[in-house]
Amino acid sequence: MRIASWNVNSIRARLEHLGEWLRRAKPDVVCLQETKVEDEKFPIEALGEAGYGVVFAGQKTYNGVAIAARFGMAIEDVKKNLDGDDGDTARRLIAATVEGVRIVNVYVPNGQAVGTKPFAYKLMWLDRLKLELASKHSSNDQLLVCGDFNVAPLDVDVYAPKKWEGQVLCHPDERAALRRLVDWGLVDALRERHPGEQIYSWWDYRMGAYKKNHGLRIDLVLVTPPLLERTKDVWVDKSPRELERPSDHAPVLIDIE
DNA sequence: ATGGCTGCTTTGAGCAGA
Numbered sequence: 186m187r188i189a190s191w192n193v194n195s196i197r198a199r200l201e202h203l204g205e206w207l208r209r210a211k212p213d214v215v216c217l218q219e220t221k222v223e224d225e226k227f228p229i230e231a232l233g234e235a236g237y238g239v240v241f242a243g244q245k246t247y248n249g250v251a252i253a254a255r256f257g258m259a260i261e262d263v264k265k266n267l268d269g270d271d272g273d274t275a276r277r278l279i280a281a282t283v284e285g286v287r288i289v290n291v292y293v294p295n296g297q298a299v300g301t302k303p304f305a306y307k308l309m310w311l312d313r314l315k316l317e318l319a320s321k322h323s324s325n326d327q328l329l330v331c332g333d334f335n336v337a338p339l340d341v342d343v344y345a346p347k348k349w350e351g352q353v354l355c356h357p358d359e360r361a362a363l364r365r366l367v368d369w370g371l372v373d374a375l376r377e378r379h380p381g382e383q384i385y386s387w388w389d390y391r392m393g394a395y396k397k398n399h400g401l402r403i404d405l406v407l408v409t410p411p412l413l414e415r416t417k418d419v420w421v422d423k424s425p426r427e428l429e430r431p432s433d434h435a436p437v438l439i440d441i442e
Numbered sequence: 443a444t445g446g447c448t449g450c451t452t453t454g455a456g457c458a459g460a
Contacts, residue, residue: 194459195449219459221450246450247458295460335460354460389460390447403460433448433460 186284187211190331190404191425191436192218192292192387196251199432200231206425207235212438213255214283216290218333220249227251242266242276250279250290250332258283267313277310286412286441287322291332296353304353307335311362315369322409324370330407333434336363338373341381342402354403371407374439375419386421387434395426406439415441 189212193199196217207215215237220227222243232239232253242265243249254260264280280289291314296307314330322328336359340346349355367373375384385400394400406419417440426435 198449219449295458297458297460333460352460387460392446394447401460430448 186213186286187438187440188213188286188288188329188331188406189215189422189436189438190218190290190333190406191215192333192404192432192434194219194432194434195222196220196228196249197222197226198430200228202425202428202431204231204235206422206436207237209424210422210436210438213258214288215253215436216288216331217251217253218249218290218292218434220251221246222249240279240281242279244276248275248277248292250276250292252279252281252283252288252290254283267310268317269313278314285327287326287328289318289328289330289332291330291334293332293334293336295335296359299351299353299356299358304356304359308358308362311336311359311366315366318366319369322370324409325411326409327412328371328409329412329439330366330371331405331437331439333403334363334405335403336360337401337403338363338367338376338405341383342385344383344385344399344401349401354401367407370409372410372413374406374408374413374416375402375421375437377413378416378419384421385435386437388426390433404434404437406437408439412441417442
């Protein structure tokens with residue numbers, strides 16, 4: 186089974202890229218972030234034409250997450266938002282079970298700047314996610330947590346670690362919060378399979394960052410040990426980042442047996 | 443270098459993103 190995670194930065198602005206990419210990359214499941222669309226306006230038909238059924242939790246302008254699965258693969262036990270969050274909170278989490286794998290798709294708050302309220306909210310959100318996973322699952326489950334974490338776990342995940350040191354996306358406090366989540370019972374699948382490799386998933390739109398490969402790896406696929414055993418490979422597909430008017434993120438993919 | 447791009451918004455300057 187091939188599972189992908191992609192922050193599309195507006196699904197409606199990216200429909201052509203998404204459709205073309207789905208046909209080419211052929212994921213069985215794709216987790217999307219920053220769909221930026223209310224549920225009433227979600228482009229269900231366009232995904233259907235590409236051969237996918239989809240569940241989603243969105244809102245106007247900001248955030249929004251979705252899980253699409255190839256027709257024939259049931260999307261079961263759909264769960265939206267963190268426990269305790271109501272319909273007014275930012276739509277940042279959707280979970281579902283596909284082919285026996287529990288998939289949790291997250292769009293972790295960006296945090297804006299270190300020391301701000303949004304930054305504190307980001308840290309709290311990561312801790313709440315950890316608590317919720319720990320309350321519902323064990324590390325023996327077939328569990329995959331993927332999405333835009335807005336944290337570069339290690340300096341190797343940053344093109345210029347000195348320049349980024351202590352900044353949002355790289356600050357020790359958010360790295361520690363991510364570490365607490367992972368240490369509960371998950372593994373950073375790409376890093377496990379490709380230790381030490383400079384692999385990025387996001388490049389700023391500005392300053393020609395992509396052409397200079399000035400990127401960060403902030404889109405992650407975390408898996409439990411039983412899923413890691415089934416993992417054949419994990420990689421970033423940079424091809425959609427090279428198109429006209431791309432998302433600033435590239436998809437991450439994992440193949441599991 | 444507090445800009446630099448992009449998408450969205452009660453359409454047009456301000457926001458959030460990362």
